[in-house]
Amino acid sequence: MIVVTGATGNVGRALVDQLTAAQAPVRALTRDPRRAQLPPDAGAVRFDPAAEPADLAPLFDGATALFLHRAAVGDHTDAVLAAAAKGGVQHVVVLSSGIIEEGADRTNPIYGIHADLEEAVRRSGLERTFLRPNAFAANSLQWADQIRAGDTVRGPFAGALSAPIHEADIAAVAARALLDDGHGHRGAVHRLTGPAAVSTEEQIHTIGQALGRDLRFVEVPPEEVTEDMFPHVPAAMLPTFLRAIARIVGVAPEITSTVESVTGTPARTFTDWAKDHRDDFAPRN
Secondary structure (H helix, E strand, O other), X not given: OEEEOOOOOHHHHHHHHHHHHOOOOEEEEEOOHHHHOOOOOOEEEEOOOOOOHHXXXXXXXXXXXXXXXXXXXXXXXXXXXXXXXXXXXXXXXXXXXXXXXXXXXXXXXXXXXXXXXXXXXXXXXXXXXXXXXXXXXXXXXXXHHHHHHOOEEEEOOOOEEEOOEOHHHHHHHHXXXXXXXXXXXXXXXXXXXXXXXEEHHHHHHHHHHHHOOOOEEEEOOHHHOOHHHOOOOOHHHHHXXXXXXXXXXXXOOOOOOHHHHHHOOOOOOHHHHHHHOHHHHOOOO
């Protein structure tokens, strides 16, 4: 049995779909199973990470592996891992971040969150695989409201370069680590990226092409950025986030071949992602 936390998130849902397609037994943890709309073969179970240990333990009965997403467990990582170990989990595949690397800015709060997550997993004594993706293609959903409203998108740093990774590719690497029972993955750190560098402005144009529209990006100075431009970034972290983006303007991003080497299939392009997510940018009724 594989337990998946964050089962309704971008990566978690893709992972649940892939595991059930492979006919693997899955227990999908979610705050509201009735609204989760997960595949019928996925055993959706209500999950409250702040619950008492006695209530957490049954969630992991009979499980041997766990997909751990920090956003799903919050500040309760230690308690969740203890319950997982008690239930029989031996191997944890952890969704961490590419910000964890040699020479990283350790004062960055995003670094701290993921460094603490990885350290908690090490403390647990469980076998582990760390997934460290860089920019998520799904971050482009931050522009969805502007795109629904018209053909102009306003934001900073038109020339900021990244290699956005499709959430389905992160899930595919996680699935291989879980389904292969960790062979070649236990103790591994997988750095994950998309296959090519794409600028902020190019991402907007690519989304426009997928929608059959001519979208235009208008660059605004960082000091004029408003919180609604980056709804996925906590307001307190926005200044740090903007400084980090400023540093990658015109700088070639890290590009890895990990997705292909692990799954045997090349990483999906940002064009693929935009086509897969056309409905997310369509006007709402």
